[in-house]
Amino acid sequence: MMQFAKIGSAFTALALAAAAQAEPPRLVKQGTATQLTVQGKPMLLIAGELGNSSASSAAYMAPHWKRLKAMHLNTVLAPVSWELIEPVEGRFDFSSVDALIREARANDLKLVFLWFGAWKNSMSTYVPGWVKRDQVRFPRAQLPNGQGVEILSAMAPATLEADQKAFAALMAHIKTVDDRQNTVLMTQVENEIGMLPVARDYGPLADAAFKGPVPAELMNWLQQHRDSLVPQMKQLWEEQGARTGGTWAEVFGPGHQAEEIFTAWHYARFADALTRAGKAAYAMPMYVNVALNRPGRLPGEYPSGGPLPHLIDIWKAGAPAIDFLAPDIYFPNFVDIVNVYKRPDNPLFIPEANNADHPQVPGNALYAIGKLDAIGFGPFSIESIDEKPGALGEAYGLLKQLAPHILAAQGLGRMSAFRPKALYDETLVYEPITEKIGDYRFTVAFADIQKPVATPDTANAGGIIIQTGAEDYLIAGQGITVTFAPLGPGPSLAGIDSDWEGExxxxxxxxxxxxxxxxxxxxxxxxxxxxxxxxxQKIRLYRYQ
Structure with a gap:
């Protein structure tokens, strides 16, 4: 009887282990941080995004996988296009998806899939031919003169239904082939949604909705969150929105402002419904990325209505099923931008952190992960530099070594990161930065402080400091000089007990x-x-008088 009990216990343990393996990746809080947990363990995504067309060819990708692994990546962001997986309506071909999963596993890499469905960089060029050609069932967005643009209208129910079916089929397939191994960690819903070259769709469905009332759901959300709205939305709400209701123009004012908020709401609702369909098939984390707007541009002169900094609240109201909004950053003022997207309700992930060969990318990776507890970081067109990874390969090698210590410190006040702040005009701000970590105050100065603009040397300057014990710290990076002072009672001076370089x-x-x-x-x-x-460098400090 005892032996049967032992066998039963063994089967129970195996069943529990299998159940744990089958759980999809999920987001878990640690202190003030949010981490991606994969098979019960937190994971830092040291990532890179493939070029738009690279993932469509297994032969093209064949020489890149090993080189990406050698660059110290652990995750590859790979597009999956609707036109490839559903070339004929209702008939799915997942051979391109399976090839990506197979090669990622063979090279001990993880994947984040980017769903190029109804929209990619605003346009609708990745939809199947049967969608492109049926403009009655799948109407295009229209300009004020009635001319169509190559952007599917977010107002068309048939477009949402077809996109949902394809996306849900993709997620169901991933669950079938990958739920035990978790090769696929997250999914991006569409890509850089936004309306061009005007602020909103002028088709008949959109016109009728714009002339109708603002949904009570949005009005109530903005009212409930009025104290925490982004500055632009807070000011607008105080000036315009606190009315009892009305049309979009009546609530949010005439012109581009109301039109873009209208666009943002309907894009968010579409993305939310698409996300819900995908999660019903396989409930992994899902996010939406954004193409940012340049200063001084009007709505329509940039992809309008996406989850831009001034529209984050509209997206949070309209798309609660989406786990977070992720900025694609190609502008020099990286520090300013990422701090907008790091919010209590929005963990930070940067899927496109400039082009992979940009000199600021390595320092930006350290900053986003060490200062803002980013889930991960991935520059664009990563395969374009995998033969000569240079500074990015070195920085990724450093992050790979530090990942366990970074994950242990995230959200607990035991870590920070430092880099020269770049302005939009590429000027670098070199003033030293001071922060408290543990019982010491650290001041970080940057090398080459006389140079007025970013160069390949100065733009890479940056580092991470991680507390590992009462007076023990890891300091990593390059181009920095660190001084320190004690905090609290006791001797007022700090010295170096020991400083070891190593790995x-x-x-x-x-x-x-x-x-x-x-x-x-x-x-x-x-x-x-x-x-x-x-x-x-692994250091230990001490105090003296």
């Missing part, structure tokens, strides 16, 4: 290099990580 091996064990002192620490005055080479 973590594949098993996460610290392998010490030189014990740094003398000229390398300015006779015990500071920690310096010279420009030009990413490195890790």
């Amino acid at each position: 973590f091996d594949a098993q996460g064990r610290w392998v010490a290099g030189r014990l740094l002192n003398g000229d390398q620490t300015h006779q015990g005055r500071h920690i310096r990580l010279p420009a030009g080479k990413f490195q890790i």
